[in-house]
Amino acid sequence: MSFPLKQPKTRQTACGGDLLAQSLAHLGATTAFGLHGGHLDPFLVAAVEADIKLIDVRHETVAVQAAEGWAKVKGNNVPGVCFFTANSGFANAYPGLCTAFADRSPVFCVTSSAPPRDDHTNALQGFHDQVTLSKPVTKFCYQITEVSEIPRIVNLAWRATTSGAPGPVLVDIPIDVLSTPVESISCGGLLSGLSLNPAPHPEAIEKALGLWKNAKRPVIIVSTGAASAVENVTKLAEATNTPIFHSPKYSTSIKRSHSLFGGSATQLAVLRYLGGQVPDFVLLLGARTGFLMGGRSGGIIPNEGEASVVQVDLDGGEIGRSRTIDV
Structure with a gap:
């Protein structure tokens, strides 16, 4: 165009x-x-x-x-x-x-x-x-x-x-x-883009759903990579009754009054030290692991063996960067 x-x-x-x-x-x-x-x-x-x-x-x-x-x-x-x-x-x-x-x-x-x-x-x-x-x-x-x-x-x-x-x-x-x-000029393709967005493999989706169905304490952690999908993420959380947290550097536009809004993911670290039960399933949506997400301490994202972790990211190089990822 x-x-x-x-x-x-x-x-x-x-x-x-x-x-x-x-x-x-x-x-x-x-x-x-x-x-x-x-x-x-x-x-x-x-x-x-x-x-x-x-x-x-x-x-x-x-x-x-x-x-x-x-x-x-x-x-x-x-x-x-x-x-x-x-x-x-x-x-x-x-x-x-x-x-x-x-x-x-x-x-x-x-x-x-x-x-x-x-x-x-x-x-x-x-x-x-x-x-x-x-x-x-x-x-x-x-x-x-x-x-x-x-x-x-x-x-x-x-x-x-x-x-x-x-x-x-x-x-x-x-x-x-x-x-x-x-004087006059036109250039084609100014608004051209991908006709279909990149998508994960169907087998990965099936495996992730299986882990989620078996979980008793699932959570969703979002960050900037999911900034344009707030409405879809909210619907996903509502359909599965799963609380949503955001990475410490990103404040999601999900309404704070929403019953499933959990606030900063640092709350999960507090939960551990208060003696509460940690999540047994974590869905990372556009959220990079690393220092601000507790590093490899297991504070925010539970350690391997404590929880299944599914990471969705636009940059494949971020998946599994700091810890083992199940999907």
Whole structure:
């Protein structure tokens, strides 16, 4: 599916900034957090005309964190959007990128840079290779050097934020590309996605159901990986009368007044030390194991032999990372 570029109302000619802003708006962006910088002017002017609300912050890391928080509160697999200027702005935003990557937060980061023709000339705010620096802490990062490529790359980056394990992406568009005049352009496939979501093997489902049916004290633990499935998880819990807990770093949008809402999974550790019976079945939905989930202590997730554990995660590399998993 393609969309036509709208000509600006206040300027005679559209530019790369319009392509970027309209692409983001077409994909669902309504709000962007950031700190102004001259390299970003073509995008910021165009964003206002594309009805993207710009929210000013006082530090670039805060811009990333605000976008991260917005995405978590908004849910529905919609990434938060932030922007920061070249070099110094990028450097300030970097800690935010690192934490967003560690927390698997879907954040779309827009930055700019000096014209590539000015590489190695001590150009204004042109000292760092922002893409190279971003690769270890993003799911996707790319510098767009051809204005016609903006819709395609923006689409790829947008999809990358929420496909599989969520995470931040960074798109760097040099100021000369953002300023390049564009008369008319369209790009196919902006909204294309998977026709069917990836699914587990039927045998794994049967085995998990068998373990669940035999359990007397089952629990569900959810985290960010299940953020867009709150309604389905709630229905699952209601159908099976299974309490829902959330990982310590994630507060699910399941109503706290719900009879099956158990609060933080740390409550399970308290249960053990109060002498209560620990769960004999744990369903992990998008919840990574590790330090915040009790590590290998058995405090939150009971030790092997005490409970059956079924782990569902978008990232296969997370399954069984910290302990033996039954399914």
